[in-house]
Amino acid sequence: MQVKDSVLIHVVEDDATVARLIEGALQRFGYECEVFRTGSDFLRRLRGQQPKLCILDLGLPDMDGMEVLQQVRTRHRFGLLIVTGRTDTSDRVMGLELGADDYVLKPFEPRELIARVRSVLRRYEPAQPDPALGAAKVAQFAGWRFELGTHRLISADGREDTLGLAEAQLLITMLEHPNQILSREQLLSGRDVSALDRSIDLRVSRLRRRLEENPQRAKVIKTVYGAGYLFASTVSWK
Incomplete structure (x- = not known):
């Protein structure tokens, strides 16, 4: 099976056997x-x-994979998928907190790897505007302005910030469904969420720190226990 256009993927893996397995799976697709x-x-x-x-891979011979991840995220915006044999949940949570998009545990099936790769790549595709929103490019809510094209977030007093891709996609989903309870699966574009996968909760936490005066008592992004999250604000588009 071939992808429509050639997509370049870098693999950082010191184990030659695992590297060949990953390379072979990617090339087959x-x-x-x-x-x-x-x-x-x-x-x-x-x-x-x-x-x-x-x-x-997190276990590299010259430096820790977390350090590599941190350096990449301070300078670049492309998909990042962790492949690791570390079973400690804290390592995976830390990777997601530092900006990884997803992770796969070793040993893994090539089909699972390809599914994760496709999922991450979809997140970095140019956003397609919702037909219901017409040509709207700017959302206004709770004193904030958010520009879909640039991912710029502007406060009522004019302070500007630029969201990373994962946070921007999360905010767009919430803006398109205000005052509705959204499950974690819906916020992750239908991807199954396991008990150990806290990626959506970490992204919500980062977004709250940008939007809320007191993230511990959130007024805009509310937790609905056992159900998901609710974006409690009126949204207007222009």
Whole structure:
């Protein structure tokens, strides 16, 4: 099976057997692939070439994968999928908190890897406007303005911030469904959410820190226990 256009994916994995498995799976589905054995080699390559997605092992010989992740997220915006043999939940949560989009635990099935890759890549596709919103490009809510095209968030007093892709997509979903309870699955575009997958909760937490005066007593993004989250604000579009 081939993808429509060639998509470059960087694989940072020091285990040659695992690297071959990942590379083979990606190539079978039409993805272009470049493999790096160390974090430093990968970071140097980014100076001249950026992929659409990086598959990153946390246990690298020269530096910790978390450090690589942190450096990437301070400079670049592309998909980041962790592949790790670490079973400690705190490692996966930390990876998501630092900006990873998803993770796969070793050992894994190639089909699961490809499904995760496709899911992350979809998040980085240009947003398609909702026909119901017509040509609306700016949302106004609770004293805030959000520009869909630039991901700029502007407060009532003119302070500006630019959201990362994951937070912007989360906010757009909420803005399109104000005053409705949205489950975690809905907020993750239908992806199954396991008991250990706290990625959506971490993204909500980051978004609250930007929007709420007191994130611990949120007024805009409310938790509905046992059901999900509710965006409690009127939204207007222009």
